[in-house]
Amino acid sequence: MAQAIPFRQASPLKASCHQCSLSNLCLPLAIEENDLDRLEDIVQQGRIFNRGEHIFDQSTPYRSCFAVKSGSIKTSIITENGEEQVTGFFMPGELVGLDSIGSEHYACTAKALERTSVCEFPMEKLEELTGKLPELQHHMYHLMSQEIQNSHQLAMLLSKNTAEERIAALLLSLSSRFQRRRMSPTNFSLPMARNDIANFLGLAVETVSRVFTRFQNQGIIKARGREVELLDIEALQMVSREFSRQCNS
Amino acid sequence: MAQAIPFRQASPLKASCHQCSLSNLCLPLAIEENDLDRLEDIVQQGRIFNRGEHIFDQSTPYRSCFAVKSGSIKTSIITENGEEQVTGFFMPGELVGLDSIGSEHYACTAKALERTSVCEFPMEKLEELTGKLPELQHHMYHLMSQEIQNSHQLAMLLSKNTAEERIAALLLSLSSRFQRRRMSPTNFSLPMARNDIANFLGLAVETVSRVFTRFQNQGIIKARGREVELLDIEALQMVSREFSRQCNS
DNA sequence: CGTCCGATTTGATCCATGTCAACTATGTAC
DNA sequence: GTACATAGTTGACATGGATCAAATCGGACG
Numbered sequence: 001m002a003q004a005i006p007f008r009q010a011s012p013l014k015a016s017c018h019q020c021s022l023s024n025l026c027l028p029l030a031i032e033e034n035d036l037d038r039l040e041d042i043v044q045q046g047r048i049f050n051r052g053e054h055i056f057d058q059s060t061p062y063r064s065c066f067a068v069k070s071g072s073i074k075t076s077i078i079t080e081n082g083e084e085q086v087t088g089f090f091m092p093g094e095l096v097g098l099d100s101i102g103s104e105h106y107a108c109t110a111k112a113l114e115r116t117s118v119c120e121f122p123m124e125k126l127e128e129l130t131g132k133l134p135e136l137q138h139h140m141y142h143l144m145s146q147e148i149q150n151s152h153q154l155a156m157l158l159s160k161n162t163a164e165e166r167i168a169a170l171l172l173s174l175s176s177r178f179q180r181r182r183m184s185p186t187n188f189s190l191p192m193a194r195n196d197i198a199n200f201l202g203l204a205v206e207t208v209s210r211v212f213t214r215f216q217n218q219g220i221i222k223a224r225g226r227e228v229e230l231l232d233i234e235a236l237q238m239v240s241r242e243f244s245r246q247c248n249s
Numbered sequence: 250m251a252q253a254i255p256f257r258q259a260s261p262l263k264a265s266c267h268q269c270s271l272s273n274l275c276l277p278l279a280i281e282e283n284d285l286d287r288l289e290d291i292v293q294q295g296r297i298f299n300r301g302e303h304i305f306d307q308s309t310p311y312r313s314c315f316a317v318k319s320g321s322i323k324t325s326i327i328t329e330n331g332e333e334q335v336t337g338f339f340m341p342g343e344l345v346g347l348d349s350i351g352s353e354h355y356a357c358t359a360k361a362l363e364r365t366s367v368c369e370f371p372m373e374k375l376e377e378l379t380g381k382l383p384e385l386q387h388h389m390y391h392l393m394s395q396e397i398q399n400s401h402q403l404a405m406l407l408s409k410n411t412a413e414e415r416i417a418a419l420l421l422s423l424s425s426r427f428q429r430r431r432m433s434p435t436n437f438s439l440p441m442a443r444n445d446i447a448n449f450l451g452l453a454v455e456t457v458s459r460v461f462t463r464f465q466n467q468g469i470i471k472a473r474g475r476e477v478e479l480l481d482i483e484a485l486q487m488v489s490r491e492f493s494r495q496c497n498s
Numbered sequence: 499c500g501t502c503c504g505a506t507t508t509g510a511t512c513c514a515t516g517t518c519a520a521c522t523a524t525g526t527a528c
Numbered sequence: 529g530t531a532c533a534t535a536g537t538t539g540a541c542a543t544g545g546a547t548c549a550a551a552t553c554g555g556a557c558g
Binding site: 162163203204206207210225 | 544545546547553554
């Protein structure tokens with residue numbers, strides 16, 4: 001139940017970053033075509049996790065960061081008094097585990113929200129490689145700093161915005177992230193439960209639910225369970241007045 | 250009023266990281282004695298800013314990150330609709346500007362809270378250097394990831410904790426940061442205004458004020474203006490039940 | 499197809515904190 | 529020293545969202 005079964009070890013072990021459809025979102029985007037092999041040498045591709053399985057656990061020795069290939073992941077931290085705080089949702093092309101790079105242990109737990117495949121980058125080797133490829137190093141810095149900015153953005157959302165604004169911002173963030181992957185920005189299904197949304201946004205589940213129905217009554221969205229359709233993106237941007245850069249992850 | 254006057258260009262221009270009392274908190278801690286010169290080659294030491302002066306401005310092209318030598322700095326971001334969100338406070342030995350590394354522009358504005366001296370690390374050169382010194386690179390990763398963790402910690406504080414808990418956590422964070430510098434962990438003066446505290450913690454100024462007096466009435470702290478004395482640290486840790494790792498910046 | 503359990507929704511009530519307003523203290527300029 | 533501005537405190541009141549409770553939905557499984 002908790003074991004990831006590597007499952008037909010992805011056809012050729014090295015399905016290769018060259019052909020990966022996400023290469024323009026993921027690490028390869030920072031790498032020259034001819035250096036790409038060096039990244040492929042260290043990456044372990046196509047590990048698969050079922051819904052609910054942990055990709056890594058908080059306080060466990062840090063080994064790798066992971067790129068989402070398909071599916072989605074949620075990260076969360078558990079406090080001393082046992083409360084959970086969801087710190088981010090990660091979609092294909094995004095990197096998980098940046099918040100612990102350079103640390104001894106994972107700072108959070110990463111859990112598959114659905115059947116999810118990831119590429120694993122052993123950090124030791126990745127650090128070695130970034131030492132040799134300035135472009136890659138720069139990109140890592142960039143990714144990490146964006147993670148900081150996202151988190152600040154989230155903090156801001158939490159401290160200054162109403163429930164409606166927070167939820168609008170989240171929907172818009174998801175929308176633009178789907179769009180980046182050339183999927184519909186208006187029609188998608190939420191990878192996470194209401195509970196996770198509530199936790200992430202610092203709200204009670206009941207409030208999330210109420211806001212969803214309110215938005216629906218106003219004709220801004222249509223939602224049935226996790227299926228969501230954004231009917232009026234501009235209205236959403238209005239609500240989330242801060243035009244939601246990304247409240248995300 | 251807005252110009253930083255370099256002010257007697259710190260005695261010898263290179264006061265040197267070797268003798269800096271903060272070298273065990275700052276970047277040098279990751280560097281071998283004999284490589285330290287290479288860091289000194291790129292750092293510009295001892296720039297001084299008066300209270301209220303900007304070290305750098307949001308949306309300005311990114312050039313450098315800065316280490317606080319003395320004094321203190323607050324960083325904040327301004328949203329499209331003109332609201333300010335304080336994202337962190339930085340004390341001696343801490344690095345400012347990590348949230349923009351690898352980006353084209355500064356993601357926030359950094360402002361001196363009092364007369365403050367900083368060391369400037371031009372990022373271009375620093376990236377070059379981290380490419381050559383694996384230890385330093387690792388340390389940069391570590392610092393950045395900690396920044397992410399701190400920010401997550403802050404988000405958590407904002408989304409799950411009461412006003413009292415937030416303020417207790419902040420006081421404890423400051424306390425431990427003073428202690429690291431071998432200053433009194435119980436007797437210090439707050440570098441920032443109530444307003445900044447309120448903004449940072451997502452509260453109204455009035456609430457901050459009220460909590461301070463409440464703590465005072467309970468004999469947990471003594472506060473007169475910015476002078477603070479923590480009378481009962483354990484009580485504070487009790488209040489901030491999550492034993493406040495660091496809620497800080 | 500019915501059962502069960504978790505997820506989601508809806509309703510009623512309460513409270514922590516925001517907001518507005520007034521007052522006080524502190525500091526700075528003349 | 530006086531005056532004005534800025535920062536901090538205190539009080540009264542309003543409210544968004546939490547909490548508690550209960551109903552409904554939906555999917556997994558036999």
